[in-house]
Amino acid sequence: MKIIEVKNLRKRYPDHLAVDDVSFEVAEGEIFGILGPNGAGKTTTVECVAGLRVPDGGTVRVTGLDPRTDRDRLRRVLGMQLQSAALPEKIKVWEAMDLYASFYPDPANWSELLDRVGLAGKREAAFAKLSGGQRQRLSVALALVGRPRVAVLDELTTGLDPQARRDTWELVEQVRESGVTIVLVTHFMEEAERLCDRLAIIDAGKVVATDSPAGLIAQVGAEQRIRFRPSAPVTDDMLLALPEVREVGRSGAQVVVSGTGNLAPVLTLALARHDIVPMDLRIEQATLDDAFLALTGRQFA
Numbered sequence: 001m002k003i004i005e006v007k008n009l010r011k012r013y014p015d016h017l018a019v020d021d022v023s024f025e026v027a028e029g030e031i032f033g034i035l036g037p038n039g040a041g042k043t044t045t046v047e048c049v050a051g052l053r054v055p056d057g058g059t060v061r062v063t064g065l066d067p068r069t070d071r072d073r074l075r076r077v078l079g080m081q082l083q084s085a086a087l088p089e090k091i092k093v094w095e096a097m098d099l100y101a102s103f104y105p106d107p108a109n110w111s112e113l114l115d116r117v118g119l120a121g122k123r124e125a126a127f128a129k130l131s132g133g134q135r136q137r138l139s140v141a142l143a144l145v146g147r148p149r150v151a152v153l154d155e156l157t158t159g160l161d162p163q164a165r166r167d168t169w170e171l172v173e174q175v176r177e178s179g180v181t182i183v184l185v186t187h188f189m190e191e192a193e194r195l196c197d198r199l200a201i202i203d204a205g206k207v208v209a210t211d212s213p214a215g216l217i218a219q220v221g222a223e224q225r226i227r228f229r230p231s232a233p234v235t236d237d238m239l240l241a242l243p244e245v246r247e248v249g250r251s252g253a254q255v256v257v258s259g260t261g262n263l264a265p266v267l268t269l270a271l272a273r274h275d276i277v278p279m280d281l282r283i284e285q286a287t288l289d290d291a292f293l294a295l296t297g298r299q300f301a
């Protein structure tokens with residue numbers, strides 16, 4: 001079932017067309033990414049989805065609700081984590097949770113939620129005293145306190161150190177496992193690749209492509225490169241006979257094979273059939289960066 005449907009969304013600020021033509025659908029239970037460089041229109045898009053901005057064109061439906069006319073009902077199904085949780089410095093963690101819970105008719109048990117996001121020990125701490133990662137965890141808990149079916153997480157890991165970022169990714173996966181559909185706004189390729197089931201790449205207010213991370217990479221025919229040292233001589237012809245292989249190069253004792261599709265398993269199987277072991281095997285996978293470059297003609301800023 002489609003939990004979110006966005007068709008031909010358009011939003012103009014007085015001096016800037018922020019969202020030109022954005023369409024996508026989010027299925028129940030998935031982690032759907034909205035990936036794009038700074039200023040691409042990601043935040044404006046999700047603000048329209050959450051009913052925080054009124055679009056100039058197009059349609060948005062969230063569980064069938066129109067954010068423009070069903071704001072109250074929408075608030076109960078969609079939880080929004082804002083880009084930088086703007087809480088008063090002195091508010092304590094438990095006070096913030098209690099306050100947000102009071103906005104909903106049937107809130108989650110916020111004490112359990114704090115436990116789930118790893119902040120049980122910080123109940124009495126003031127917002128100002130939390131680390132960046134803890135603030136983000138709190139903002140996720142606040143987005144979940146109304147028991148939403150969809151949580152929109154915007155730039156969740158910006159400014160976090162690598163460990164805090166990984167912890168936050170785990171949290172996002174746990175939230176999804178608990179049955180909440182997630183829309184994840186990010187400008188981190190690695191984050192999108194790691195977490196999202198599917199994603200829309202947005203550039204200059206338009207969707208450039210929508211697919212799974214692997215699908216996007218395959219769509220642009222981005223290549224993988226495999227390097228290895230064969231345990232016995234291997235001919236170029238033998239490798240080029242595999243449909244997945246496009247090019248074979250040599251670098252000293254190393255063979256460098258470029259290609260697409262299931263290159264790695266196909267290649268290792270073919271070598272095994274010839275009793276050749278690929279020593280020091282290294283796979284250089286194409287990434288979403290490569291896909292972005294191929295789709296837009298420029299590097300991801």
Ligand SMILES: Nc1ncnc2c1ncn2[C@@H]1O[C@H](COP(=O)(O)OP(=O)(O)OP(=O)(O)O)[C@@H](O)[C@H]1O
Pocket residue numbers: 013014015016017018036037038039040041042043044045187
């Ligand atoms: N309230 C506003 N008034 C005028 N222009 C705005 C407003 N909000 C955003 N913009 C402009 O619209 C464009 C899209 O902004 P938006 O925040 O949606 O992009 P984004 O992809 O989320 O980028 P970022 O990751 O930097 O937030 C940008 O050029 C931005 O400067």
